Amino acid sequence: MEKKLSRKEREFSQRKKEILDIALSLFSKRGFHNVTMQDIARKSEFAVGTIYKFFKTKEDLYRELVIKKGEEILSLLIKPFELSVDEMLKIRKAIETKINVFIENKDAIYLYLTETRGAAAYVSINIDEKIKDLYFSYLEKLAEVFEDGIKKGIFPDMDPFLLAIGIDSISNAFLFQEMERPGEHPFNVDLILKIFFRQIYIGGKLNV
């Protein structure tokens, strides 16, 4: 069902993708309002009119970009939850994955976090809501892992959703700090786990 695309269609998608990549690099650095369609046209080496063959409006382009990247990133972030390992390892893998995804997708992360912050960044309520929902669904999956762990007695008995928010926000904060001032305050997964669980987990074993 994938191979039905004609060369024309493949070229169309390829060009569209190129435009979206350029747009990502621009929007993530300067924000929606400080990037013009001219900028996108110039940098992607298309004429302005051509951009409009791919996207009805500037906002459409932005919306498509934000949602596409959001979904892309979510799909990476939730992979560890499908592993059949114990909850502690799942959490560890989830944080490791998050760190890698951050590093590999800095631009997209900027776009994404800008959106979840609402307020000044938002262009249209709908984008904002969609991205919030994606992020929420991630937190819910993470919370489920905590819930399972609590039932087994390996995590403290607290609201699993708050634990999810907690560990995720620490991870985000450390990652942002690292992005802003690289090397100043090195951290790793163990440190995050240590704060959360007073535990270091190595090769299937728990060490305090």
Place this chain on the structure above:
Amino acid sequence: MEKKLSRKEREFSQRKKEILDIALSLFSKRGFHNVTMQDIARKSEFAVGTIYKFFKTKEDLYRELVIKKGEEILSLLIKPFELSVDEMLKIRKAIETKINVFIENKDAIYLYLTETRGAAAYVSINIDEKIKDLYFSYLEKLAEVFEDGIKKGIFPDMDPFLLAIGIDSISNAFLFQEMERPGEHPFNVDLILKIFFRQIYIGGKLNV
């Protein structure tokens, strides 16, 4: 040195303050680019031209607002650090204060956090840097408390700046969650301290 203001001057500041208050409520909901000077004029019941008697440009107005609020909030947040109590209680007070400041200044917090996020929100690099610096100076003060506590052996021996980022980001995350979906996941200072220290601190005593 305060009472030298004439009625004129007092009226001028009063009006300026009114405009800034209106602008805050608008900017915090819709962001810089989605609020027009017309909007601010209409809502504050002045003419557009009058707004320009108070602020040279729209960006000036915004800058003044963001920095004023940032400084206002910082001065509230750092108060607990001046208390002469032990480090654990200082941290507790700092979180309590943060929760209260959040609740009392939701609009300003939105403005403030939007700015610290950089990226899409930014208007001019200078505002952004100024606010980042303010926030950074808060984190540094918080880190000092951790440092003192670590020396005394009452906190675990980790990078105090990371501990500061950590506890602050959890507090922020819980507060945002509460703002977005009130009542769904109740939390309090004890919960945050428990995650961080496995400790509840009541009336000067530590309880595990």
Place this chain on the structure above:
DNA sequence: CTAAAAAATGAGTTAATATTCATATAGCAT
């Protein structure tokens, strides 16, 4: 009360940029 000075007003000007569309170019079939 009256006239000069100060302040406020908002229609009009200007600048920036999203969007359109007549024209040019490239691709393709015969």
Place this chain on the structure above:
DNA sequence: ATGCTATATGAATATTAACTCATTTTTTAG
């Protein structure tokens, strides 16, 4: 090679919103 269709182009247009300033209104002083 030739015409026909689809695609690309970017100058021209439309829109939006910041900012100005000639006019009106309010305040102050005598």
